Every structure is written in C-alpha cells, then in structure tokens.
Amino acid sequence: MSSKKLGQLLLSQSVISKEQLDQALALQKEEGERYLGEILIELGASQVRVNRVLDLYNKRKSLEDMLVSSGYLTGTQLVDIQQEHFETHKSFRDILLEHCLITEKEYLQILSRHFNLPIISLTCMNPDRKLRRVVSEEFSKRNQVVVFEEGDKSIRVAIAEINTLLMEDLQQFRQTNKEMEFYLAPPDEIDMFIRNLFNLGSDSDVSMKKGLHRSDGELRRQSPKAVQRTLKIMDYIFNTALKSEASDIHLEAREQGGTVKLRVDGTLRVISMPEDFNREYVSVISRIKILTRSMKIDEKVVPQDGSFRGRYKIGDRAKLVDFRVSTVSSSNGECVTIRVLDQDKGKVTLEQLGFSGPVYEKFNELIRKPEGMILVSGPTGSGKSTTLYAALNSVADPGKKIITAEDPIEYTYEDIVQTQLNRARDVDFSTLLRAFLRQDPDVIMVGEIRDPETANMAIKAVQTGHLLLSTMHTVNTTKSVGRIRELQVEPMVFLSYTTAIMGQRLARSICPDCAEAYLPDLRLLRTCFGREGVAVQLVRGKGCSKCDDTGYRGRLAVTELWVPTADELDGLEDLNDQLILRSNAVAYGMRPMILDGLNKVLRHQTTLEELARVVPTIDADVELCQGMIDELLERHSAAGNEDLIPQADSRNRVSI
Ligand SMILES: [Zn+2]
Numbered sequence: 001m002s003s004k005k006l007g008q009l010l011l012s013q014s015v016i017s018k019e020q021l022d023q024a025l026a027l028q029k030e031e032g033e034r035y036l037g038e039i040l041i042e043l044g045a046s047q048v049r050v051n052r053v054l055d056l057y058n059k060r061k062s063l064e065d066m067l068v069s070s071g072y073l074t075g076t077q078l079v080d081i082q083q084e085h086f087e088t089h090k091s092f093r094d095i096l097l098e099h100c101l102i103t104e105k106e107y108l109q110i111l112s113r114h115f116n117l118p119i120i121s122l123t124c125m126n127p128d129r130k131l132r133r134v135v136s137e138e139f140s141k142r143n144q145v146v147v148f149e150e151g152d153k154s155i156r157v158a159i160a161e162i163n164t165l166l167m168e169d170l171q172q173f174r175q176t177n178k179e180m181e182f183y184l185a186p187p188d189e190i191d192m193f194i195r196n197l198f199n200l201g202s203d204s205d206v207s208m209k210k211g212l213h214r215s216d217g218e219l220r221r222q223s224p225k226a227v228q229r230t231l232k233i234m235d236y237i238f239n240t241a242l243k244s245e246a247s248d249i250h251l252e253a254r255e256q257g258g259t260v261k262l263r264v265d266g267t268l269r270v271i272s273m274p275e276d277f278n279r280e281y282v283s284v285i286s287r288i289k290i291l292t293r294s295m296k297i298d299e300k301v302v303p304q305d306g307s308f309r310g311r312y313k314i315g316d317r318a319k320l321v322d323f324r325v326s327t328v329s330s331s332n333g334e335c336v337t338i339r340v341l342d343q344d345k346g347k348v349t350l351e352q353l354g355f356s357g358p359v360y361e362k363f364n365e366l367i368r369k370p371e372g373m374i375l376v377s378g379p380t381g382s383g384k385s386t387t388l389y390a391a392l393n394s395v396a397d398p399g400k401k402i403i404t405a406e407d408p409i410e411y412t413y414e415d416i417v418q419t420q421l422n423r424a425r426d427v428d429f430s431t432l433l434r435a436f437l438r439q440d441p442d443v444i445m446v447g448e449i450r451d452p453e454t455a456n457m458a459i460k461a462v463q464t465g466h467l468l469l470s471t472m473h474t475v476n477t478t479k480s481v482g483r484i485r486e487l488q489v490e491p492m493v494f495l496s497y498t499t500a501i502m503g504q505r506l507a508r509s510i511c512p513d514c515a516e517a518y519l520p521d522l523r524l525l526r527t528c529f530g531r532e533g534v535a536v537q538l539v540r541g542k543g544c545s546k547c548d549d550t551g552y553r554g555r556l557a558v559t560e561l562w563v564p565t566a567d568e569l570d571g572l573e574d575l576n577d578q579l580i581l582r583s584n585a586v587a588y589g590m591r592p593m594i595l596d597g598l599n600k601v602l603r604h605q606t607t608l609e610e611l612a613r614v615v616p617t618i619d620a621d622v623e624l625c626q627g628m629i630d631e632l633l634e635r636h637s638a639a640g641n642e643d644l645i646p647q648a649d650s651r652n653r654v655s656i
Contacts, residue, residue, distance in 0.1 A: 006036055006059050015049040016040055037116045047181055051116055063092070066114050072102050093161065108184050115162050120183040122148060122158060122190065127197035135173050137198045145170065146193045154178055158185040158193070188227070229276060230283040237284075240271055242312055242321065244548060246340055251288075253333030257281040265508045265555050266381055269548070285327075285334050292325050301329045319344055324410075339410075346411025350390045353383075354509075354556030354605070356596050362561055363502060367391045367469070370442070372499030373462045375449070377474045383506045383557060384471040385410075385447070391469060392416060392445055404445040405432035421447075433457040437464060446470040455487045455494070462497040475616045476593065477503040477562035478582045481575050491575045495564050503560040503593055505614040507606040508552035514544035520608045528598060528608055530622040530629055536636065539604040556605060558615060560593040583624055592621040595628055602636045 007025065010016045016024075024039045031039075037054060041047050054060045064082075067073045073081070081095050088095075096102045102110075112119050125148060134147040134155055143166050149156040155178050157170060170180055185193075237260055241249045246262035257278020261268045277284075289295040292306025305326040311318050322341040327334055350364060366374055374391070376384040389411065396402055396415045407421040407429070417439075419432055429446050430453035436444050437460070448471045449455050461468045474483045480501055484494045518540050525534050541551025568588040574580055586592065597611040612618065622629065 006054070006057075009053055009057055009059070010040065010045070010050065013049070013053055015053055016045045020045060035113060035116070038113060041116050046179065047116060048179060054116075060114065063110070063114055066110060067096075067102075070110060072096075072106065072110070077101065091161070104186055108186065111162055112184050115184075117159075117162075117182050117184050120148070120156075120158055120185050122146075122185050122193045125149075125193070127193060129197075129199070131197060135170070137194070139173075140194045140198075143169075144187055144190050144194075146190050146197060147173075148183075148193060150178075152178075154181045156181045156183060158183045158190055160185060160187040160190050226283070230280050230287055233274060233277055233280050233284055234287060236274065237271075238310070238312070241340060242342075245342075248340065249338040251281070251285060251336040251338075253281065253330055253335050254278075255332055258285075258333075258335075264548070265550075265552055266506060267508075267550075269550075282333070285336055288325060288336055288338070289327070291323075295325065295327070300327075300334045303328045322410075324408075341410050343411060345386075346389060346413070347393065348386055348390050350387075350394050353387060353390055354600075355559055356599060358591075359502075359559050359561045359596070362563065363391070363500070364394070366500050366563070367395055367467070369467060369499065371462060371465050371467050373458060373468045373470070373497050374500050374502070375470055375472050375480065375498065376502045376504060377472045377477055377480050378504045379473065379475070381506070382504050383555070384504065387502065387504060387557065388445060388469050388471060389413075392443070395443060400442040401440060402443040402445070403436050403439055403441045405429050405436070405447055406445075407447045429454040430457045433461060437461060437466075441466060443467045443469065448473065449484075449487070452488045455484060455489045459489070459494065459497050472501075474503075477501040477560055477590070478578060478585055481581060482578075492569065495569055495575075496566070498564060500561060500563045503562070505558045505593065505597075505616075506555040507558050507597065507600070507610045507614050508550075509554045509556050509606055510539055510604060511541035511544060511547035511551055511553040513546045513553075514541045514551060515539050515604070516542045524608055524612060527618060528594070528601075528612060528622065529633065530626045531633075534633065536602060536633070538601060538608060540607045540609075551607075552610070556600065558593055558597040558600065558606075558611070560590055560596065562590045564588075579620075582620075586624055591628070592625050594618055594621045595625050595632065598629060599632060602632065 007016075007021045011018065011021055020040060020043050024036055024043055027039050027043075028034055028036055037050050041050055061069075064073075064078055068075060068078055081092070081099075081101075084090065084095050085092055090098075093107055096107060097104065108119050111117065127148070128150075131147045131150060134150060135145065135157070140146050143163075144160045145166065146158050147155055148158050155173075157180055159166070159182055167180075167182060173180075237249060237251075240246075241262050244262060244264050246264050247266075248263040250259075250261040250263070250268065252259045252261065258281035259270060260273055260277075261270050263269075286297050289297050289304070289306070291308040293308070294306040295304045303326065305324070307322060307324045309320065309322050312321050320343045322343065324339040324341060325336060327336050329335075350360065355363065363374075366372070376387050378384050392402060392404070393413065396413065398415055400415075401417070402415065403417040403419070405419050405421065409418050409420045412418060421428055421432070428451075429448065430451065433444070433446055433454060434457055437457075444461055444466050446454060446458065446468065449458055450473065458468050458470060472480050472483055474480045481491045481495065485491050516539065517537055520538055520540075525536075526532055529536075541547055541553075543549035543551045547553045562585050564585070565588060568584060572581070572584060582592075593615050594611075597606070597615050600606050601608050601611055
C-alpha cells in the first residue's frame with residue numbers, strides 16, 4: 001500500500017483541487033467515521049477518477065476487512081466464509097445472504113461506502129426508450145447492468161455488484177463528451193428495469209413478465225428467484241389451458257393456497273399443479289391482475305375485470321389469444337376466472353359446427369335472404385353465439401354492411417362493424433339497434449333479445465327490410481313463443497316476422513383415439529329410443545392421454561330448426577299450448593333435437609349418455625317423433641355397422 005495520503009495522491013493527479021481537499025478534510029474531521037473519497041465525490045470530484053486512484057495506489061481497504069470492522073462479521077466467520085467461497089465458488093455476496101449475515105440492503109450500503117458509489121432506487125423510475133441505444137440489451141442482461149439516465153454530461157449506470165472489469169468494459173459505451181457514473185442498485189430492481197427498458201414486445205411469456213414491473217409493494221419484495229417461480233407456474237397454467245383448448249381458467253382460493261380448474265368442451269376439470277403452487281397462489285393472482293394493466297392489485301374485495309392479450313405458440317404456429325379476467329372475493333381469498341378467447345375459434349365456419357345435412361342447407365339458405373329474423377335459442381354455453389358468428393362470417397362480404405351489438409365483443413372480424421354495450425352510459429341493445437337503423441345496414445346482429453324494447457326494435461328492423469340475427473335464452477325453439485310473450489310482444493306478430501329459430505346444444509364428440517364399442521344402460525336406451533330391446537351397436541371413448549381420460553374431444557352441435565311458415569301459423573289457434581305448437585311444428589317439418597342427437601349417436605359421433613345430459617324434454621319429444629325414430633333405427637340397421645369407430649375428422653369437432 002502506498003504510504004502517500006489519498007488526498008495528496010488525488011491532488012497530484014489533478015483529480016481534485018486544493019479547495020476541495022481542504023473542505024473535505026474539514027468535513028471528515030467534523031463527521032468522524034466517513035471516508036475521504038466518499039466526501040470528495042459528494043463535493044463534486046469525479047467518481048470514476050477517485051476510484052481509479054484508489055485502486056491504482058491500493059488505497060482501498062478490502063471489503064472483507066470492512067465487513068469485519070463494521071461489525072457484520074467476526075474474524076472467525078470471515079475465515080469460514082472464505083473457506084466456503086473457496087470450496088463452492090459461490091460469490092461472497094450469496095454466501096453472506098444465504099447465512100443471513102447481512103441483508104441485501106446492508107450489503108449494498110457496505111459496497112457503496114467501500115467503492116464510493118451511491119445507491120439508487122430504480123423502482124419509481126420510468127425507463128426512457130432512448131436509453132436503449134446506449135448499452136445493448138444483451139450486454140445489460142448478461143452483466144446485470146442498466147443505463148437508467150442520460151444527461152448532457154453523464155450517462156448513469158446501475159450495477160448490482162462491483163466488478164472492475166465490467167466497469168472498464170462499460171467504458172466502451174461511453175460517448176465522447178459524457179462520463180459514465182456508476183450507481184449501485186438491488187439486482188431484482190435492475191432486472192425489472194432492464195425488462196421495462198427493452199419492453200420485451202408481444203410474445204406471450206414476455207408480455208406476461210412485462211407486467212411484473214408495475215410497482216406493487218408485495219411483488220417488489222419478491223426475490224428474483226421467487227419471481228421466476230411464480231412465472232413458471234403461470235406459464236404452466238396458461239400452456240396447459242391452451243394445449244387442452246380450455247375455454248375458461250378458474251383459479252379458486254382454498255384455505256391453504258388454491259385450485260386450478262379448466263373448462264374443456266363445456267365441463268370443468270381440476271388440473272394437478274406443481275407442489276409449490278399453494279405457496280405461490282397469491283402472487284400468481286397478483287401477476288395475472290397486473291397483466292390486465294387496469295385491475296388494482298391491492299383491491300382484493302371489490303370484484304374487478306380486465307383483459308390482456310398474448311401471443312402463444314401452439315404446435316408450430318403462433319396464435320393470438322385474448323384473455324378476459326374477472327375477480328371475486330371468497331371466504332378463502334381472491335378467485336379469478338379467465339375466459340380464453342382464441343381468435344381462431346372466432347373463425348369457426350358453419351360447416352365445422354356439425355349440423356346435419358338438411359339443417360345446414362336450410363339454415364345456409366335462410367341467412368342469405370335479404371330480410372327476416374333468424375334466432376338461435378338455447379341456454380348459456382349451448383354455442384348460440386358461435387353459430388351466429390359462423391352465420392355472419394358466411395354471409396360477410398365487403399359489398400354488405402354488417403353491424404353488430406355485442407355484450408361484450410369477444411372476437412373481432414374484418415368487414416363487420418362491431419359495437420359493444422356500455423351499461424354505465426346507458427347504451428343497451430335497444431339503443432344500439434335504434435341507431436343501427438340509421439346506419440343503412442344489410443345485416444344486423446344483436447347479442448340477445450332479452451327485453452321488450454329490443455324485441456320491438458328487432459321487429460321494426462325486419463319490417464324496414466333488414467336481415468336480423470339474434471339469440472334468445474330459451475329451452476328449445478317452440479318455447480321462444482312463451483318467452484316473447486313475457487317480453488310483452490304479441491307472439492303471432494313476432495312469429496310472422498321470424499324466418500327461423502334454431503334450437504341448439506353442444507354435445508361432446510367421442511375421442512377418435514380411444515373409441516370402443518359398448519352396451520349402454522338399458523333404461524337409457526329405452527328412454528332415448530322410446531322402445532324396449534333396441535339392438536344397436538354404440539361407441540364411447542374409453543379414455544386416453546389425448547382426451548385427458550375423458551373419452552371426449554371437441555364438441556358438435558345438436559340442433560332443431562323451426563321455420564314457422566304462414567300456413568303453419570294460420571292453422572294455429574292456441575299459441576299457449578306447447579304440445580300443440582310443437583307437434584304442429586313437427587308436422588310442418590321440424591325435426592326435434594332428440595332426433596338429430598340420436599342420428600349422431602348412431603353414427604358414433606357422440607354417446608347416448610352425452611345426449612341425455614344436454615338435450616332437453618327428451619320424454620315428450622321422443623313421444624312426439626316416435627315414428628321418425630323408428631324409421632331412423634330401420635335405416636341404420638339396413639346400412640349396417642361398418643364405420644363403427646369414428647374417424648379422426650376434425651370437421652365435425654369444434655371446441656367452443
Ligand atoms: Zn381418448
């Protein structure tokens with residue numbers, strides 16, 4: 001070590017002026033404990049040059065000595081740590097932190113004094129994009145350094161660890177007239193800043209990580225390792241959901257941690273999660289909320305909703321997926337449900353819905369008429385909107401004005417003007433519909449007819465020569481008559497403007513990879529076919545890895561199409577009697593849903609159990625069309641049982 005005093009050395013190297021030295025010495029006398037170098041930098045001496053002189057003349061106390069003299073380590077502990085460092089090659093810092101001999105903050109403070117570098121907090125800083133050009137992303141990530149500010153005279157760099165080689169390396173990025181100033185910052189803050197600065201674009205897992213840097217006390221305290229753990233779990237959840245084509249992801253809080261369920265083909269299933277999921281549940285929820293950029297992380301009581309978009313690689317192609325997030329607070333904590341809106345699914349065609357031949361042809365013909373009202377009926381989850389969108393897609397062309405009122409917009413289409421309800425501003429279906437009539441449309445789609453105003457506006461739209469598509473929440477086609485009466489509209493008037501009502505359900509398709517012949521429950525056979533001792537060869541999926549052991553993969557529509565003609569309506573006196581209404585509809589050509597379903601069961605597309613699960617009013621309808629069921633059975637036995645196992649044909653499978 002040079003015997004020359006530091007002050008004199010700095011003076012002789014013209015790093016400081018005589019005045020600065022005198023002032024610093026006076027301050028050191030006054031404040032006792034402080035280092036001269038530290039004070040000089042505070043007084044405006046160049047940080048880089050002071051440090052260079054310290055190193056050049058070996059004027060720096062060793063960090064180890066400093067830790068001992070500051071009371072963090074005893075001499076024996078120091079020997080132990082040096083030994084461990086020697087054996088494991090772990091960094092000094094890591095060993096100290098692992099043994100809890102020092103906190104991250106204290107370590108930075110020691111470094112700060114030892115190397116005369118100030119500490120900076122990066123959490124509240126917004127990265128300026130122009131900083132990207134100073135030091136490359138690759139260099140920043142590899143060395144855990146980041147440029148966080150650029151002034152007229154200096155470039156400010158945050159580093160996590162003292163590394164003289166690195167600091168020399170960084171000089172290469174120096175611009176002629178600017179000095180590099182170094183600051184110390186915690187490693188996780190530097191990581192966050194790097195990610196924010198280079199704004200890692202739109203691919204899924206990065207856009208997910210991007211959200212991490214919004215400041216939130218709870219998350220900021222997470223160590224980088226903990227962050228990685230949370231992200232890994234999130235990746236696992238989203239990848240599993242997308243791979244199994246789930247429509248919804250449910251995260252439910254439990255007393256200890258939580259559970260993840262996926263809705264696949266309309267049914268919920270629990271997915272097994274990595275062991276540490278319970279511990280990470282709350283962080284996962286917070287990070288999902290951050291991704292939406294609109295939800296409040298600290299708000300855990302009031303329900304919230306938001307959305308985000310990600311790009312995912314599925315198979316060998318990337319696709320855009322929107323996620324709609326909503327939260328509720330349960331007795332065990334916050335629960336999140338995420339609707340998965342795969343934009344590809346919005347492009348399902350009528351052909352892919354699995355309509356039977358005659359229904360497809362008729363429906364396809366009717367949606368091409370210039371006017372009239374076409375409704376799709378069914379309960380929630382029966383695929384009503386999918387059918388409507390498939391219909392719209394099939395008639396969409398740039399030569400037509402198509403306008404929609406949706407609640408909310410889930411999929412977006414070119415060539416279609418899509419609008420969304422806004423309850424807060426009193427914009428509902430009927431207000432939109434009224435406005436649409438002034439927009440000179442050809443085709444209008446309204447999400448649902450659920451109030452008298454919308455029902456009346458819909459009729460008006462048809463009267464003025466438009467084609468209107470909508471849905472109604474009813475059990476089957478003929479029950480729409482009762483529903484419209486509830487909406488205070490005269491059923492006969494309504495029906496006279498109605499071109500067709502499609503009733504529909506989604507039945508799960510048999511997995512083609514594990515299909516096997518089986519004998520269903522005899523009572524079920526009797527109920528569905530209306531006959532004792534029906535001898536038919538049916539098929540089910542026995543469960544395999546491809547269908548997650550459910551025996552089903554994808555879904556297909558089971559439908560009935562009612563086209564109430566003037567003749568049919570003329571003959572009707574009582575619209576209140578469902579039985580009369582329905583048998584009359586059958587007499588005029590409607591084929592009840594059960595018939596379409598049985599046909600699909602006999603063709604080994606779905607199972608009898610599945611049919612019984614989704615199709616309503618089986619008993620009454622079987623009685624109503626017993627003759628047609630018998631005919632179906634006859635035709636089937638005449639055709640024989642050759643294609644017993646369904647082919648892996650995706651045309652009839654759709655994930656909705
Ligand atoms: Zn299978």
